[in-house]
Amino acid sequence: MIHPSEFGALRAFVAVAEQRSFSRAAESLGISPSALSQTVRGLEERLGQRLLNRTTRSVSLTEAGAALLADVGGALATLAEAFDSVRQASREPGGTVRLHCFHSAARQFIAPILHDFTRGYPNIVLDLTIDDRVIDFVAEGFDAAIRIGEVIERDMVAIPLGREIRQIAVASPAYLAEHGTPATPRELLKHRCIQWRWPGQSTPYAWEFHENGRWFAVSVDGPVISSSRSFTIEAALAGVGIAFLEEKSVAAHLADRRLVALLEEWSAPFPGFYLCYPRQSVMPPALRALVDALKDRFRPVRGPAPKTVGQNPFDPSG
Known part of the structure; x- marks a missing residue:
């Protein structure tokens, strides 16, 4: 039989094992790091086994420890979810959800x-940071993020939202009349291209195309580099050069023929946007409410040819 005190010690161990940090685990459990360290050390002494390797910079x-986590992690998560479901039945979700x-x-x-969510969950504050930087949102204190698939860290839970997206090359009729129309993506190397750069990144985005079942990238050149999509559209409308943009963002300009779609x-x-958040044994009720609201409203619509060529700032091979 397991003594009741062992449940608390196991819960403490699992928190540290999942977070790989005593300070973050202590914060999630609402106790001090020193108290948490003593609890885990006491469990190790009772088991006669070292469960964690500790250094000043890391925990592994x-x-x-890996064997114990595999054996008890899922069981404790199930128990926590059972208790949490009972608690949540008696009260509305509340708190702050920080979203990037x-x-x-x-x-x-x-x-x-936004309207229905804030009305339906009056005790939840949705704290939004809206910008196009690619950041380590967990390290910066966010609970979740919405971003395109090619810039999602591999260890995230990623829920697809909405429809696929398509990027196309566009130019004004005036530019094409003066410089001609490229017949293939590689001919873009001879043209004046309006480049775009992820905010915070040092190099421009390479334009990506699809041919014979595979994606390939073309590193274009031109007179302008911008970190603003809206500025890129304005530059294309002014005849500065060829731009590469999400089709939906220029649909109105294509319809009134101020821009022409190329290639x-x-x-x-x-696959386009995803709601992503770190894996966790128990999701906070406020975050769960937001996840459910987005899933219910934006069920994914997917098609063939997933995009695999991407400039993922978190991927050293990209």
Whole structure:
């Protein structure tokens, strides 16, 4: 039989093992790091096994610790969820959800649910940071983020939202009359291109195209580099050069023929935006409410040819 005190010690161990940090685990449990360290050390002494390797910079699992986590982690998560479901039945979700998302994602996904969500959950504060930087949002204290798939860290839970997106090359009729129309993506190397750069990144984004079942990138050149999508559209309308933009963002300009779509046969759709958040044994009720609201409103619509060529700032091979 397990003594009741062991449940608290196991819960403490699992928190540290999942967070790989005594300070973060202590914060999540609402206790001091020193108290947490003593609890885990007491468990190790009772088991006669070292469960965690500790240094001043990191925490890692020993072989015994990994085995224990595999055995009890899921069971404790199930128990925690059972207790949490009972607690939540008697009260409304509340608290603050800190969300980081790109400008286009805020317009497309948050704005449509905002009225109903704030009315339905009056005790939840949705703290939004809206910019196009690619950041380590967990390290910066955010609970979740909405971003496109190619800039999501691999260890995140990622829920697809909405439809696929497609990027296309566009130019004004005046530019094409003066410089001609590229027949293939590689001919873009001979043209004046309006480049875009992820905010906070040092190099411009390479334009990505699809041919014969595979994606390839073209590193274009030109007179302007911008970190603003809206400025890029204005530059294209002014005839500065060819731009590469999400099709939806220039649909009105294509319809009134102020811009012309180029190289469409090389422009395939790919999975677009995802709601992502770190894996955790028990999700805070306020975050769960936001996740459910987005999933219910924006069920994914997907097609063929997933995009695999991307400049993921978190991927050293990108």
